[in-house]
Amino acid sequence: MNTNLPSTAAANSATWSQRFESALHPAIARFNASIGFDIQLIEYDLTGSQAHARMLAHTGIISAEEGEQLVNGLEQIRQEYREGKFTPGVDAEDVHFAVERRLTELVGDVGKKLHTARSRNDQVGTDTRLYLRDQIQTIRTQLRQFQSALLHLATQHVETLIPGYTHLQRAQPLSLAHHLLAYFEMSQRDWERLGEIYNRVNVSPLGSGALAGTTFPIDRHYTAELLNFAGVYANSLDGVSDRDFAIEFLCAASLIMVHLSRLSEEVILWASEEFAFVTLKDSCSTGSSIMPQKKNPDVPELVRGKTGRVFGHLQALLVLMKGLPLAYNKDLQEDKEALFDAVVTVQSCLEAMTILLQEGMEFRTQRLQAAVSEDFSNATDVADYLAAKGVPFREAYNLVGKVVKTSLAQGKLLKDLTLDEWKSLHPAFEADIYEAIAPAKVVSARNSYGGTGFAQVRQALQAAQAKLAG
Numbered sequence: 001m002n003t004n005l006p007s008t009a010a011a012n013s014a015t016w017s018q019r020f021e022s023a024l025h026p027a028i029a030r031f032n033a034s035i036g037f038d039i040q041l042i043e044y045d046l047t048g049s050q051a052h053a054r055m056l057a058h059t060g061i062i063s064a065e066e067g068e069q070l071v072n073g074l075e076q077i078r079q080e081y082r083e084g085k086f087t088p089g090v091d092a093e094d095v096h097f098a099v100e101r102r103l104t105e106l107v108g109d110v111g112k113k114l115h116t117a118r119s120r121n122d123q124v125g126t127d128t129r130l131y132l133r134d135q136i137q138t139i140r141t142q143l144r145q146f147q148s149a150l151l152h153l154a155t156q157h158v159e160t161l162i163p164g165y166t167h168l169q170r171a172q173p174l175s176l177a178h179h180l181l182a183y184f185e186m187s188q189r190d191w192e193r194l195g196e197i198y199n200r201v202n203v204s205p206l207g208s209g210a211l212a213g214t215t216f217p218i219d220r221h222y223t224a225e226l227l228n229f230a231g232v233y234a235n236s237l238d239g240v241s242d243r244d245f246a247i248e249f250l251c252a253a254s255l256i257m258v259h260l261s262r263l264s265e266e267v268i269l270w271a272s273e274e275f276a277f278v279t280l281k282d283s284c285s286t287g288s289s290i291m292p293q294k295k296n297p298d299v300p301e302l303v304r305g306k307t308g309r310v311f312g313h314l315q316a317l318l319v320l321m322k323g324l325p326l327a328y329n330k331d332l333q334e335d336k337e338a339l340f341d342a343v344v345t346v347q348s349c350l351e352a353m354t355i356l357l358q359e360g361m362e363f364r365t366q367r368l369q370a371a372v373s374e375d376f377s378n379a380t381d382v383a384d385y386l387a388a389k390g391v392p393f394r395e396a397y398n399l400v401g402k403v404v405k406t407s408l409a410q411g412k413l414l415k416d417l418t419l420d421e422w423k424s425l426h427p428a429f430e431a432d433i434y435e436a437i438a439p440a441k442v443v444s445a446r447n448s449y450g451g452t453g454f455a456q457v458r459q460a461l462q463a464a465q466a467k468l469a470g
Contacts, residue, residue: 033090034333035098040340042081042095044130045123046074049099051226052118052206059219061117066110073107074099095127096120117218119210121240121328126206128339130227132249135343136198142350143191143256144468147184149357151464154180158457160365161372161439162277172380173372173439176363177461178452184464186259193252201245204229208239211327241327243317246339250314253346257307260349264300267361271297276367284360299356303349310345313338369439376404378414378437381445385436389428399426 024032050071057067077099080086092098104111154177164174204227207213207220213236220232233239270277280295288294316338320331379400386396403425407414414437422429435441447453450460 029093030090032093034094034336035088035090035092037337037340038095038124038127039088039098041124041127041131041336042099043078044127045095045099046078046081048123048126048130048206048227049114050074051223053114054226055219055223056113056116058222059217061216061218062110062113066113069107069110070103070114073103073111076106077102094120094124096123117209117214117216118206119208119240121210122205122208122236124332125208125240125242126204126227128336129201129203129205129229129245132201132245132339132343133198135347136194136201136249139253139256139343139346139350140191140194142347142354143187143194146350146354146357147187147191147464147468149354150180150184150187151461151468153357154184154457154464155461157363157365158454158461159440160363160368161443162368163371163375163377164452170375170377172377172446172452173443174452175443175454175457176368177457181457181460181464183259183263186262187256188467190252190256190259193255194249197245197248197252199230200248202228202230203245204232205239205242206232208233208236211237211240237327241324241329241332243321243332243335246335247314247317247321250310250317250338250342253310253342254307254314256346257303257310257349260353261304261307263353264303267300267356268297268304271295271361276364277371278361278363281360281362284356299352299360303353306345306349310342313342372439373415374413376407376414378439378442379404381437381442382414382433385433386426386428391426391428 023029053062053067053070053074056062056070057064062070077086080102086102088095088098088102092101100111100114103114157176157180160176161173162176162179163170164172164179204220204224206223206227207218224230224232233242267278269275271280280297284299285295286298287296317335320334324331382400382403383393383396386399387393391399403414403417407417415434419429419431419433422433436445443452444454447455449456
């Protein structure tokens with residue numbers, strides 16, 4: 001039985017003006033309330049309210065003494081919340097009313113002055129931006145930790161070779177470090193993208209009022225400065241109804257998850273018996289309830305699964321916004337849970353994948369070496385060999401295709417062909433063909449900028465280190 005239903009008196013006196021003669025139906029009160037999730041904004045609500053109180057005193061709308069009482073009362077609520085003594089229920093409707101009601105209990109009627117020249121509409125917009133600013137900074141720090149783990153692993157495997165794939169078919173061998181650094185670059189874009197979005201989050205709507213501003217002589221730039229906002233919304237309608245910043249964040253969050261999910265998929269494949277490129281350690285894997293031999297890649301599988309969850313939040317907010325007329329509508333209450341859950345999901349996935357890279361798996365270097373030696377991924381290098389000796393590339397390409405076809409029929413690899421067999425295919429072949437198609441040579445020869453050649457990879461490692469240090 002729910003014992004947190006609002007009383008008629010509480011619903012009438014705590015929330016609405018005398019325009020209303022009766023309380024909300026208890027079920028509608030529960031349906032309408034957001035306190036169950038927007039309590040997460042309480043510290044930001046208190047900080048924003050303290051800035052607003054200081055501004056009211058600064059502009060003379062309230063006295064300096066009243067401003068001090070409000071600021072101190074709000075700080076007391078902060079301490080009560082941190083100590084678990086302030087736990088508002090559904091009768092408060094939302095975190096904003098909960099704070100205002102408790103403030104009035106603490107400081108008396110002066111607490112009722114806090115909402116002067118302010119609406120819940122600009123208040124919730126301010127709280128959400130303050131919250132998201134902090135979360136973006138946390139995620140950017142986590143991205144740096146993830147990149148550091150990738151870089152550390154890459155540094156250990158510059159000359160470790162791994163098959164490279166296109167269409168999930170063997171293509172050309174790669175430096176394992178080069179493969180890992182591809183994810184470093186994706187994460188770098190994620191880090192930079194969040195920095196750009198931070199700038200658009202960091203704009204204050206406070207003072208926009210319900211939609212049209214206020215008749216009081218407020219100083220919006222003063223509160224923005226107190227809250228470390230870089231600027232203020234130039235249009236009050238836009239200030240209270242804009243959620244572009246939240247959508248942009250969810251776009252960035254979705255791309256982070258795309259990158260984590262792609263790496264997760266590769267780890268899942270690498271850990272399979274069919275690939276056997278990595279061994280999963282006990283700290284980051286689980287077993288089967290009935291098959292004792294199993295070791296399951298739970299971390300990457302969960303990351304891959306949670307990716308769709310973040311995508312869903314982005315889609316939900318886009319659909320939420322697409323038909324809303326100006327200005328504020330109650331629909332916007334639905335942005336919070338999507339935003340909160342996306343933040344938690346991205347942060348937990350980044351943490352888990354960083355741990356997986358740091359201590360949860362180990363590359364099987366001997367198996368990797370064998371893998372790059374048992375296929376035809378050096379076929380392009382045979383064509384390049386001939387082209388370097390003056391044979392037109394397309395002619396060389398067709399010739400090598402026939403060689404591969406014949407070798408497959410005979411159960412041979414290119415390295416197994418005798419020099420006489422090579423020469424019978426084309427007189428340009430010499431004994432140095434064997435060195436040219438050796439896996440390490442194939443990789444090191446791709447020394448174009450951004451390529452997998454060992455010299456290029458070492459330069460890329462230095463550049464990556466500089467990005468982390470910058």
